[in-house]
Amino acid sequence: MEIQTRENFPNFVGFVSGVDLKKELNKELVEKIDEAINKLSVLVFKNQNINDDEQVRFTRYFGEIEASGKKSNITKAKDRRLSADLADVSNLDKNNKPFTKDDPRRIFNLGNRLWHTDSSFKKIPAKYSLLSARNISKEGGNTEFADMRDAYDCLDNNTKTKIKNMICEHSLIYSRQRLGFDMTKELSSEEIKNFTPVEQPLVRMNNLTKRKTIFLSSHIGKIRDWIRPDSMCFINDLIEYATQTQFKYVHKWSQNDLIIWDNRQTMHRARAFDDLKENRDMRRTTVLGEEQLI
Numbered sequence: 001m002e003i004q005t006r007e008n009f010p011n012f013v014g015f016v017s018g019v020d021l022k023k024e025l026n027k028e029l030v031e032k033i034d035e036a037i038n039k040l041s042v043l044v045f046k047n048q049n050i051n052d053d054e055q056v057r058f059t060r061y062f063g064e065i066e067a068s069g070k071k072s073n074i075t076k077a078k079d080r081r082l083s084a085d086l087a088d089v090s091n092l093d094k095n096n097k098p099f100t101k102d103d104p105r106r107i108f109n110l111g112n113r114l115w116h117t118d119s120s121f122k123k124i125p126a127k128y129s130l131l132s133a134r135n136i137s138k139e140g141g142n143t144e145f146a147d148m149r150d151a152y153d154c155l156d157n158n159t160k161t162k163i164k165n166m167i168c169e170h171s172l173i174y175s176r177q178r179l180g181f182d183m184t185k186e187l188s189s190e191e192i193k194n195f196t197p198v199e200q201p202l203v204r205m206n207n208l209t210k211r212k213t214i215f216l217s218s219h220i221g222k223i224r225d226w227i228r229p230d231s232m233c234f235i236n237d238l239i240e241y242a243t244q245t246q247f248k249y250v251h252k253w254s255q256n257d258l259i260i261w262d263n264r265q266t267m268h269r270a271r272a273f274d275d276l277k278e279n280r281d282m283r284r285t286t287v288l289g290e291e292q293l294i
């Protein structure tokens, strides 16, 4: 295996070669990849023409899979296109046709265009996400990643002090609200209980590298002991700061790219494409978090 980092992001993005994800990997190699994810955060594997089972097998090397379902989506089980091991990040219905404009599933998925970390609204958020590009859009549809450790390091001291012990509330309801999409109207009160906000510290640390990171996400809707409008202003400013060009890597997809990213120390977002016409088939597997980091 060889890892080549990007010129502007020597500590953030690595392109991995010499690994075939259609084959089983040995423990040593998996440990090397795991270490690289912790040190860098974003690993790109090119030309990996894998199927769902192969993606699931590769994901399991890094931990348990976070099942995709009622706690992270509004798609009913009977309407799913993929197994529960995979999060369907495409714009497609069960018949592989693009969602129509007003389809609630489409509007829900538009939340991926906001800067976020996967499952930050769960008590123990996702560790790694693996996104496989099975079919890409002709135009647009990039994915952007921002380095939250570098963003933390570059903060001024006043802000570092201010956010030191800050606790934020995360919920899917908050991020969808930003789009003007009211989940409480789409779901029953029983279902809405799954989306009760959870609290997360804003500053966390990677226990392996000891680097601090800002745990930001558009799922944040409130800071503990603050009122919501003040919270939103503060968090929006911080997201704007932390996603400046200097912290941001833009990935332009090729078919069969697979990217692993570390949700504990990055944010990401999808960019627009002609989603009413084009098929963008992206499939994500997610490694469960193991610990609540502080």
Ligand code: OGA
Residues within 6 Å of the ligand: 089, 112, 118, 129, 131, 141, 142, 143, 144, 268, 269, 270, 271, 282, 284
């Ligand atoms: C995701 C996600 C972005 C994209 O898979 O978690 O946010 O570009 N995807 O599809």
Ligand code: MN
Residues within 6 Å of the ligand: 112, 116, 117, 118, 268
């Ligand atoms: Mn995501």
